Each structure stands twice: as C-alpha cells, then as structure tokens.
Amino acid sequence: MFDYGHFRFESKQALFDKAVTYWNPDKTKFWQKAGIDLVIDRREGYCIYDMSGRRLIDLHLNGGTYNLGHRHPELVETLKGALDYFDIGNHWFPSVARAALAESLINVSPGMKYAVFAPGGAEAVDIAIKSARYATQRRKIVSIIKGYHGHSGLAVATGDDRFTKIFLSDQPETFIQVPFNDIAAMEAALKGNDCAALIMETIPATYGFPMPKDGYLNACKALCEKYGAMYIADEVQTGLMRTGAMWGWQAYGVQPDIMVTAKGLSGGLYPISACLVNEKTGEWLNEDGAAHISTSGGAELGCIVAHKVIEMLLRKETIANVHAVTDFFRDGMKDMMERHGDIFTGVRQKGVVLGLEFNHPEGAVSVSRALYEHGVWAIFSSLDKRVLQWKPGALLSAGLCQEILDRFDAAMPRARELLRSADKVN
Amino acid sequence: MTEPLLKIPDAALEQARMMLDRARWGAARFQKLDRATTQRIVNAVAAAAHAKAQHYAEWAVRETGMGVVAHKRMKNEACSKGLAETYSGADFVAPRIDEARKIVELPRPAGVIFALIPVTNPVATVYFKTLLALMTRNAIILSPHPGAKACCADAARMLAEAAKAAGAPDGIIQVLEEPNIPLIEKLIADERIDLIIATGGPAVVKAAYRSGNPAYGVGPGNAPVLVDDTADIRLAAKRIAASKAFDNSILCTNESAVLAFSTIADSLLAAMKSEGAHICSAEETQKLRQLLFTDHGFNVSMIGRDASVIAKEAGFAALNAKILVTPVDLVQPEEKLVREKLCPVLAFARVGNISEAIVAARSMMRNSGRGHSAAIHSRNEANIMAFADALPALRVAVNAGCSLGASGYETNLGPSMTIGTGFAGGSSLSDNLTPQHLMQYSRIAYNKDASEAFGRFAGLDPLNLPKPARPAASLVVSNPESDELRRELRKIILEELNAVLAA
Known part of the structure; x- marks a missing residue:
C-alpha cells in the first residue's frame, strides 16, 4: 500500500493501470517495453527512488531542471518561507519578486536589458520569437535540424517533424531548418534578408549534444548581423553554469540579441522561465508592455526560488564544483573509453553537459537500460539514439561522482550483452 | 537590521x-x-x-x-x-x-x-x-x-x-x-x-x-616547573623568565608556577630578577589575584598583555618588567594564582624536597592542566623520573623553557601548536600533533607461515600501477562499415532536405 494521504495506490502495478487508463497509455507502455519500470517516488539530492524503494542516481536531471539537485534544502527552505507571504501574484502590476529576479538576471547577462517571464521554456521561446519579429518586422525563423525548443505554438514549429506533423503544427514556409555545423547552409537560409531570427541551442541537447565546431556559433552570429536577423540563444540546457560559465554563449564568446533560460531556473521546485532581451528586441516593453501577458509567467513564488538559484550559482564553491565535476568526467570517461572502447567510442563535453557515443545505432538505449539496472538513470538522445545524454549536476560530490563512474564501469558488460541481443533481433 | x-x-x-x-x-x-x-x-x-x-x-x-x-x-x-x-x-x-x-x-x-x-x-x-x-x-x-x-x-x-x-x-x-x-x-x-x-x-x-x-x-595547560638543588640556577632562571615572557605567555605550554627547592629559592628569585622579573610584594600579589580572576574565571582581557600593562591595571608599577612573579604559600586549586594564566604572571612556591614538589604539582594540576605539560630544571635523573611519573603531564621538558620545550621547538618532541592532553586531559591525542x-x-598482511613468501613490492607505486588490458576487439558489436554507410546515407538525406528547404 502506497498511502500519500491525498490518494492511495495498492501497488506499483495499480499505478501503471491508472496511468494507462487516465493519463498517457503510450508513454506508460513505452518505458515498460524499454525495460525501465520507473515510477519516481522519493527524491533527494541527486538521487531518485522508485516506488519499489530502489535508489537511482539521476543523470537525466530533466535537462538541468535538477541542476542543483532534487529538493535542495536551501531552495526548499526558500520556497517554504516564500509561501508564508507570497503566491503567484498579479502579473498586471510591478512586483518586488519579479523586479528583484529581473535585476539579478540582467546583472549576470551582459548585453541584456529586460527580463520577460514565463512559466516554461517553450513559452519563453515564443516570447523570444515574438520579440525578434517585433524588432525586425520579419517573420521567418531559422533553426537547426534536430534542434529542440519546446512545444508551444511558435517554439514547436522550430523543431522536429515528430512534434509538429501529428498536430498539423508545422509551418515550413516561415520556419526554416538547416543542418547543424553547416555554415554554408546557414548563410543560404539567412541571405534573403527576410529572417527575423536564428534560434540556436548553444549545444543541441535532444540531438545528443553534438559540439559546435570551432567558430561555428560566432560565424552564425556574424551571418545574423550581416543579414539583419536576431540571434536567439536557447540556454535552457546549457545555461546556469552547466558549461562552466553562467551562460553557454559566454563560454563560446557569442553575444546573443535574445536569450532564453528555463528548467534549472526553477530549482526543480516552482516552474519559471525567462526570455532576456536586449535594448532593440525589448523595445516593445516600452511601446506596449501588455502585448504579451502570462498569468503564471513570473509567478512570485517562482521568482523567489529563481533568485536564490542565481545566488547559489554565483558562489565560488558552486563554480569550483562545476569545474571539479567537469574534470572528473573528462578524465573518468577517457579512462572508461580505454576500458570499454569496443562499444563506447566517443565523448562530447562542455562543462557538465556530456554526450556519450556508442558504436551502435541504438547503443544508448541499451546502455541506458544497463545503467538503470545498475542504479543510474541517464536517458538516450531521442533524436540520435547512439548518444547517451550524460548530465551530472552542478553540485555533485566527489564521492557520488566516483560511485557513478564505478556503476558505469560495472554496467558495461551488461550493456555488451544487451547490444548483442539487440543485434540478433535486428 | x-x-x-x-x-x-x-x-x-x-x-x-x-x-x-x-x-x-x-x-x-x-x-x-x-x-x-x-x-x-x-x-x-x-x-x-x-x-x-x-x-x-x-x-x-x-x-x-x-x-x-x-x-x-x-x-x-x-x-x-x-x-x-x-x-x-x-x-x-x-x-x-x-x-x-x-x-x-x-x-x-x-x-x-x-x-x-x-x-x-x-x-x-x-x-x-x-x-x-x-x-x-x-x-x-x-x-x-x-x-x-x-x-x-x-x-x-x-x-x-x-x-x-x-x-x-x-x-x-x-x-x-x-x-x-x-x-x-x-x-x-x-x-x-x-x-x-x-x-x-x-x-x-x-x-x-x-x-x-x-x-x-x-585541553588547557597549567604547567608546574620544578627547580631542584642540582639545577644550574642561573640558566634555570634565564630559561624560565624567557619562556614566561615568550609572546607574553600565550602558548598553553607556558610555566604557570615555579616550585623551587627551599635551599635554592632565594638565589633563583634573585637570578630571575636580573632576567627582568618583577618580584611582587604580598600586596601586589593580592592585587594581581583580584585583577586576573573574576567570578567568571580568568580575566580574558589580560591574556597575552605586557607585564607592565598588567601591573598598571592591577594598580602598581612594574616598568620594563618582562614577567611578574607572585610568591604564594598554598599550592592547591583554591589558590587562584596557581591556575592557568595565559599572561606573564608566574606563581612561585617553595618546596622542601621532591615529595613535596610532587604533591604541590599534582595539586595544582588537579583541576586544570591534566595531560598537558610540566618542566623540570635538574641534573638528578631520579628526581626527573619521579616528577614525570607522578604527574598527570604527558610531556616534561628538562632544562628547557616550558613554552618552547614542551611544544617541541627547543626539545626533540614534535614541534607543535597543538599539544595532546591524552585520556587524562579528555583527548584521544597524547602526543604533540604532528x-x-x-x-x-591500510595494511597488506601476508600469511606469516614461512612457506608463504613475501612479495616484492619495492618499486611498485600505487599511483602508477600497470593498467588492465583493453577488452578484446572481438566484442565489437556492430559493423563499422555499416556505420559508415549510415553516416553517408544521413548526409545525403540532409543535403536533399537542405536543397528542398533552400528552394
């Protein structure tokens, strides 16, 4: 019996049945077929616990939502304190929490002028696209094939067909896609002088974190300038110190006109995202500040948590920890590749954003499962299943990192076994 | 705020x-x-x-x-x-x-x-x-x-x-x-x-x-220092005065009270005087007792202060004095002046022989300074042994100032700013911290039976051991050629897509 007070479940199977009946049959069944029978129950730090009580170290982090860990005590205390005083607030009026968070975000984001809040990444991307269209008075938006910017009206049109066609939401006339790391293709897309913006994940996450080639992002930005398009940096997965700098674009030395942050900004506790705009793209906030509104965008509770998130990220100890985790997995994965080079063939890394390459078209699916069986949860890239997303948290401890590496090492024989049987099925 | x-x-x-x-x-x-x-x-x-x-x-x-x-x-x-x-x-x-x-x-x-x-x-x-x-x-x-x-x-x-x-x-x-x-x-x-x-x-x-x-x-110190009748009095006086004056007695190893054999006490006092000690009168001693010990214990505002400043605070003059020596009659915890004093005030008592010295030293250490330090100036090994054996001190500096002797800078003890007071002094550490x-x-322990030979470990470095062999190439699970083919195919598809989009 699982008694949560508000509701009860006889067993884990009872939950699966209800999830299929009332929630999402396909998603529920998909994981069961994949051998991942996870229902996250308790969670603490970088560990999640299945309803069975089994502990898993979380290297998925929902794209950095749990960058600072699950239910970080300092953030929990912050939110609890805020709940005694604030609620979502009223978006029509200036608010102490929104003003304070906006100031702290602008202070850590050189070149940016205003912060516009939203409840999630996709809506913040919509604001980014609207702001670019406002500033350029153009409609077309360029993005990367296999890029990912969320699922709301404008954001989803920048992404993969899988997420648009089923809902008849593709807009190929105004949303242009070009291959990643291909400057000529980028120029071809922009040179008509009719694009409002290029939107770019600093490192494309759902594509498996392929690293931008040297100078690629800078060249893209230069093309934007040349052809009058705005450069939107989607920092949802690369921001908040995950690349070793506050924003990934800082790590690559590219100055965006607009940037988007979400996921980890919420501390994993209260949804919030932000679109930061520079003077030009933020001018609509002087002309008609109610042109875009959102009741729960910039909810004051979320603002207070996010304000604490930024404060925590700026501590010298946090920055040192990110560097330590970065170095640990750089060296550790090199070592693992030496030992398991027959299946594990490459590492893509910037800070604590990593993609692990396996030499099998669905390699990461098997490895993900083998790791799951060995107490580690890391998800494959849904748009490139050779690559395992490896997203260690910013505050991971030395002890837990070593444990992760030991578990990875121990899981490799099982991964080989799964890959062999996968090949036989194929 | x-x-x-x-x-x-x-x-x-x-x-x-x-x-x-x-x-x-x-x-x-x-x-x-x-x-x-x-x-x-x-x-x-x-x-x-x-x-x-x-x-x-x-x-x-x-x-x-x-x-x-x-x-x-x-x-x-x-x-x-x-x-x-x-x-x-x-x-x-x-x-x-x-x-x-x-x-x-x-x-x-x-x-x-x-x-x-x-x-x-x-x-x-x-x-x-x-x-x-x-x-x-x-x-x-x-x-x-x-x-x-x-x-x-x-x-x-x-x-x-x-x-x-x-x-x-x-x-x-x-x-x-x-x-x-x-x-x-x-x-x-x-x-x-x-x-x-x-x-x-x-x-x-x-x-x-x-x-x-x-x-x-x-734990805290409260070091007795014994000067017996075999000591070099001039040297003992010099060392005690210097040690007590060192950093105004702020090391916890500093001498708290001198226990002098009666036969040499006067000459020791005279020698200390010529080393810069001010020998206090009974009245001055009482003033110091009142200044240094309040109802709440030692007067912390006097810690590490100059002797002349302390004298002035107490209400008498001791210009240029390096230390203040306060003669006492009773060496028991109720005599406040034989408690720990992290300032250049040194109690002075006379003892008739080694037994009296031991009793006095043990008495003053009963409530304060257990497991810490003591010193002795002597050439009599039996006295040194008896003194060290009977005291709850874990180090006894011989013919050296206690401040720098017990702390290992003027002896061959481990030079230390952290002096273990052992079980007697509520500590798991009995040495000078080193x-x-x-x-x-961590210990690798072989079977002690003679038939089992001990290994050759010389030259082996745990930081640089040979790495285990890589897994055999036969474990490769997918054909690199087909991978290459896939990459090629993907490229062609992307190019076609590009062409469509650019059109």
Missing part, C-alpha cells in the same frame, strides 16, 4: 556546507599526487608563509591585542619554513614495506580536516595546521576564532594562492570568513568532515568531541 519579512535559509551555513564538498573534491584529487608534487606544494606554501611572518605577526597583535610581535614572528617562521625543514626528509606518501613482518602499509590521508584556530596563536596555528595537512595530502578548512578572523582569513587566502600557484588542486585550503559558534557547531557535525582538530578553550574541545566526527581536541596524526595506513 530589522527582521526580514520572509523566513529565509541560513545562507552562510549553506555556503559553508558547499565548502565541505569543495574540500572533498580537493582531498580526492590531492591523494592522487606524488611525493615530489606534494613536497613542491609544501615548500611553496612554507616559503610564502615565511615571507609574511612579520606582516601577520603585526596584524595578529593589532587585531587581538595579545602577545609580542617579535615572538609571533618567530612562531610564524617556525611554523612555516621551520616545519618544512623538520619534515623535509619524511615521506608521508610512499608505501612502507616491512619485510620482517611481511606487511606493506599504504598511506591513507584523513581527507577533509576541519581546523579550529585559537585567538591566542592565530596565524601560527593557521600556518601549522595547514602545512601538516599539506604534507599528508589532506584538504583543510580553517575556522578562526572570531577575535582573530581577519588576520587568519587573509593568511589562509595567501596560503591557498601559494598552493594553487604550486599546482595544488582547488579547494584544499579554505577558510570560514565569518565564523560564529552556532555555525561551527552545525558544521562540525557534518559527515563530510573526516577529522576535527580543535585547539581552543574547553568549550570548543568538548563541542568537537560531541560532534560525532573523529576529533583531536586538546603530520603522522593526520593520516592512517
């Missing part, structure tokens, strides 16, 4: 907890460094510390109002280059091989050390504990006494910079910039700490032991 409207987390505590994680990373990396690198870091930090000895001596006196700049400088020098030289030949990194016992010992540094720093010897203790930690490849978090936080924090940052420049891992020297007692009490109970070294008052030491973490806490105390060994 008024109370904020929202209840907020204790950010200082949370940040301090992050320091522990940073230290754990530092310790994990430090343990992978070899002896040459470790030595280079130690020497660089010692040199940087030595170069600033005077600077921090002045700063510490200015900030705390305690001690003597010249003596603090000496201690800073002794606790920097002095320590590095003392241990330059020692190896705390390589495995130790014991052929006879068929045992190999692999070094295991403690990990993260949390070091409490006293107000009395602030920077010298920062230097001391940091260098010991570095020699043994540990990370250290320094927690200064609030009364000395500025000089300690600055010194710690300077040491951290020097370590970093010499190639040390990040995070092995950190300092709590704004220490306070509730913060420290919460922090020392954290399981990320491997060892606490508590040098300070009894409250701090008890807190360290209560924390649940391994700890070396050391690098060996900050590490342990």
Whole structure:
C-alpha cells in the first residue's frame, strides 16, 4: 500500500493501470517495453527512488531542471518561507519578486536589458520569437535540424517533424531548418534578408549534444548581423553554469540579441522561465508592455526560488564544483573509453553537459537500460539514439561522482550483452 | 537590521556546507599526487608563509591585542619554513614495506580536516595546521576564532594562492570568513568532515568531541616547573623568565608556577630578577589575584598583555618588567594564582624536597592542566623520573623553557601548536600533533607461515600501477562499415532536405 494521504495506490502495478487508463497509455507502455519500470517516488539530492524503494542516481536531471539537485534544502527552505507571504501574484502590476529576479538576471547577462517571464521554456521561446519579429518586422525563423525548443505554438514549429506533423503544427514556409555545423547552409537560409531570427541551442541537447565546431556559433552570429536577423540563444540546457560559465554563449564568446533560460531556473521546485532581451528586441516593453501577458509567467513564488538559484550559482564553491565535476568526467570517461572502447567510442563535453557515443545505432538505449539496472538513470538522445545524454549536476560530490563512474564501469558488460541481443533481433 | 519579512535559509551555513564538498573534491584529487608534487606544494606554501611572518605577526597583535610581535614572528617562521625543514626528509606518501613482518602499509590521508584556530596563536596555528595537512595530502578548512578572523582569513587566502600557484588542486585550503559558534557547531557535525582538530578553550574541545566526527581536541595547560638543588640556577632562571615572557605567555605550554627547592629559592628569585622579573610584594600579589580572576574565571582581557600593562591595571608599577612573579604559600586549586594564566604572571612556591614538589604539582594540576605539560630544571635523573611519573603531564621538558620545550621547538618532541592532553586531559591525542596524526595506513598482511613468501613490492607505486588490458576487439558489436554507410546515407538525406528547404 502506497498511502500519500491525498490518494492511495495498492501497488506499483495499480499505478501503471491508472496511468494507462487516465493519463498517457503510450508513454506508460513505452518505458515498460524499454525495460525501465520507473515510477519516481522519493527524491533527494541527486538521487531518485522508485516506488519499489530502489535508489537511482539521476543523470537525466530533466535537462538541468535538477541542476542543483532534487529538493535542495536551501531552495526548499526558500520556497517554504516564500509561501508564508507570497503566491503567484498579479502579473498586471510591478512586483518586488519579479523586479528583484529581473535585476539579478540582467546583472549576470551582459548585453541584456529586460527580463520577460514565463512559466516554461517553450513559452519563453515564443516570447523570444515574438520579440525578434517585433524588432525586425520579419517573420521567418531559422533553426537547426534536430534542434529542440519546446512545444508551444511558435517554439514547436522550430523543431522536429515528430512534434509538429501529428498536430498539423508545422509551418515550413516561415520556419526554416538547416543542418547543424553547416555554415554554408546557414548563410543560404539567412541571405534573403527576410529572417527575423536564428534560434540556436548553444549545444543541441535532444540531438545528443553534438559540439559546435570551432567558430561555428560566432560565424552564425556574424551571418545574423550581416543579414539583419536576431540571434536567439536557447540556454535552457546549457545555461546556469552547466558549461562552466553562467551562460553557454559566454563560454563560446557569442553575444546573443535574445536569450532564453528555463528548467534549472526553477530549482526543480516552482516552474519559471525567462526570455532576456536586449535594448532593440525589448523595445516593445516600452511601446506596449501588455502585448504579451502570462498569468503564471513570473509567478512570485517562482521568482523567489529563481533568485536564490542565481545566488547559489554565483558562489565560488558552486563554480569550483562545476569545474571539479567537469574534470572528473573528462578524465573518468577517457579512462572508461580505454576500458570499454569496443562499444563506447566517443565523448562530447562542455562543462557538465556530456554526450556519450556508442558504436551502435541504438547503443544508448541499451546502455541506458544497463545503467538503470545498475542504479543510474541517464536517458538516450531521442533524436540520435547512439548518444547517451550524460548530465551530472552542478553540485555533485566527489564521492557520488566516483560511485557513478564505478556503476558505469560495472554496467558495461551488461550493456555488451544487451547490444548483442539487440543485434540478433535486428 | 530589522527582521526580514520572509523566513529565509541560513545562507552562510549553506555556503559553508558547499565548502565541505569543495574540500572533498580537493582531498580526492590531492591523494592522487606524488611525493615530489606534494613536497613542491609544501615548500611553496612554507616559503610564502615565511615571507609574511612579520606582516601577520603585526596584524595578529593589532587585531587581538595579545602577545609580542617579535615572538609571533618567530612562531610564524617556525611554523612555516621551520616545519618544512623538520619534515623535509619524511615521506608521508610512499608505501612502507616491512619485510620482517611481511606487511606493506599504504598511506591513507584523513581527507577533509576541519581546523579550529585559537585567538591566542592565530596565524601560527593557521600556518601549522595547514602545512601538516599539506604534507599528508589532506584538504583543510580553517575556522578562526572570531577575535582573530581577519588576520587568519587573509593568511589562509595567501596560503591557498601559494598552493594553487604550486599546482595544488582547488579547494584544499579554505577558510570560514565569518565564523560564529552556532555555525561551527552545525558544521562540525557534518559527515563530510573526516577529522576535527580543535585547539581552543574547553568549550570548543568538548563541542568537537560531541560532534560525532573523529576529533583531536586538546585541553588547557597549567604547567608546574620544578627547580631542584642540582639545577644550574642561573640558566634555570634565564630559561624560565624567557619562556614566561615568550609572546607574553600565550602558548598553553607556558610555566604557570615555579616550585623551587627551599635551599635554592632565594638565589633563583634573585637570578630571575636580573632576567627582568618583577618580584611582587604580598600586596601586589593580592592585587594581581583580584585583577586576573573574576567570578567568571580568568580575566580574558589580560591574556597575552605586557607585564607592565598588567601591573598598571592591577594598580602598581612594574616598568620594563618582562614577567611578574607572585610568591604564594598554598599550592592547591583554591589558590587562584596557581591556575592557568595565559599572561606573564608566574606563581612561585617553595618546596622542601621532591615529595613535596610532587604533591604541590599534582595539586595544582588537579583541576586544570591534566595531560598537558610540566618542566623540570635538574641534573638528578631520579628526581626527573619521579616528577614525570607522578604527574598527570604527558610531556616534561628538562632544562628547557616550558613554552618552547614542551611544544617541541627547543626539545626533540614534535614541534607543535597543538599539544595532546591524552585520556587524562579528555583527548584521544597524547602526543604533540604532528603530520603522522593526520593520516592512517591500510595494511597488506601476508600469511606469516614461512612457506608463504613475501612479495616484492619495492618499486611498485600505487599511483602508477600497470593498467588492465583493453577488452578484446572481438566484442565489437556492430559493423563499422555499416556505420559508415549510415553516416553517408544521413548526409545525403540532409543535403536533399537542405536543397528542398533552400528552394
């Protein structure tokens, strides 16, 4: 019996049945077929616990939502304190929490002028696209094939067909896609002088974190300038110190006109995202500040948590920890590749954003499962299943990192076994 | 500041907890460094510390109002280059091989050390504990006494910079910039700490032991010094006066009371007088008794002050005096002047023989100074043995000043700013704290049966062992050719897509 007070479940199977009946049959069944029978129950730090009580170290982090860990005590205390005083607030009026968070975000984001809040990444991307269209008075938006910017009206049109066609939401006339790391293709897309913006994940996450080639992002930005398009940096997965700098674009030395942050900004506790705009793209906030509104965008509770998130990220100890985790997995994965080079063939890394390459078209699916069986949860890239997303948290401890590496090492024989049987099925 | 409207987390505590994680990373990396690198870091930090000895001596006196700049400088020098030289030949990194016992010992540094720093010897203790930690490849978090936080924090940052420049891992020297007692009490109970070294008052030491973490806490001193009839009186007087005057008696090893054989007492007093001691009258002694001991214990505002200043505060003049000697009749705990005094006031009592001396020494140590230090000036081995055996002291300095003798700078004991007071003094440490105390060994132990030969471990380095072989190529699960084909195919599809989109 699982008694949560508000509701009860006889067993884990009872939950699966209800999830299929009332929630999402396909998603529920998909994981069961994949051998991942996870229902996250308790969670603490970088560990999640299945309803069975089994502990898993979380290297998925929902794209950095749990960058600072699950239910970080300092953030929990912050939110609890805020709940005694604030609620979502009223978006029509200036608010102490929104003003304070906006100031702290602008202070850590050189070149940016205003912060516009939203409840999630996709809506913040919509604001980014609207702001670019406002500033350029153009409609077309360029993005990367296999890029990912969320699922709301404008954001989803920048992404993969899988997420648009089923809902008849593709807009190929105004949303242009070009291959990643291909400057000529980028120029071809922009040179008509009719694009409002290029939107770019600093490192494309759902594509498996392929690293931008040297100078690629800078060249893209230069093309934007040349052809009058705005450069939107989607920092949802690369921001908040995950690349070793506050924003990934800082790590690559590219100055965006607009940037988007979400996921980890919420501390994993209260949804919030932000679109930061520079003077030009933020001018609509002087002309008609109610042109875009959102009741729960910039909810004051979320603002207070996010304000604490930024404060925590700026501590010298946090920055040192990110560097330590970065170095640990750089060296550790090199070592693992030496030992398991027959299946594990490459590492893509910037800070604590990593993609692990396996030499099998669905390699990461098997490895993900083998790791799951060995107490580690890391998800494959849904748009490139050779690559395992490896997203260690910013505050991971030395002890837990070593444990992760030991578990990875121990899981490799099982991964080989799964890959062999996968090949036989194929 | 008024109370904020929202209840907020204790950010200082949370940040301090992050320091522990940073230290754990530092310790994990430090343990992978070899002896040459470790030595280079130690020497660089010692040199940087030595170069600033005077600077921090002045700063510490200015900030705390305690001690003597010249003596603090000496201690800073002794606790920097002095320590590095003392241990330059020692190896705390390589495995130790014991052929006879068929045992190999692999070094295991403690990990993260949390070091409490006293107000009395602030920077010298920062230097001391940091260098010991570095020699043994540990990370250290320094927690200064609030009364000395500025000089300690600055010194710690300077040491951290020097370590970093010499190639040390990040995070092995950190300092709590704004220490306070509730913060420290919460922090020392954290399981990320491997060892606490508590040098300070009894409250701090008890807190360290209560924390649940391994700890070396050391109790207070109260050293008797015996001068018998075989001593060189002139030398004894000189050494006692110098030791008592050293840094105005701020080392816990300083002499608290002289026990002089009656036969030589007068000549000893005369000799001490010529070494700069002011011998107090009964009236002056009473004034000092009243000044130094309040209803709440020792008057801390007198710690480490100059003798002439203390005399003036008490209401008499002792210009140019290095120490104040207060003759007492009773050597029992109820005579306040034979309790610990971290200031240049020295009790003086006459004893008829060695038995009387022992009784007097034991009496004064009954309530204070157990397990700590004592000194004797004598050429009579039987007296020395009897005195040492009967006292609850764990070190007895012979024919040396107690301040620098018991602390190992003028004897061959381990030179130390942390003096173990052993079981008698509520401590798990009985030695002077030395690098060996900050590490342990894992032991490889062979079957002792003669038929089982001991292995050849000479030359094997745990930091550089041969790597296991790579898995065989036969385990390759997918055909690289078909991979190549897939890549090619994907490229063609992308190109076609591009063409469509660009159109």
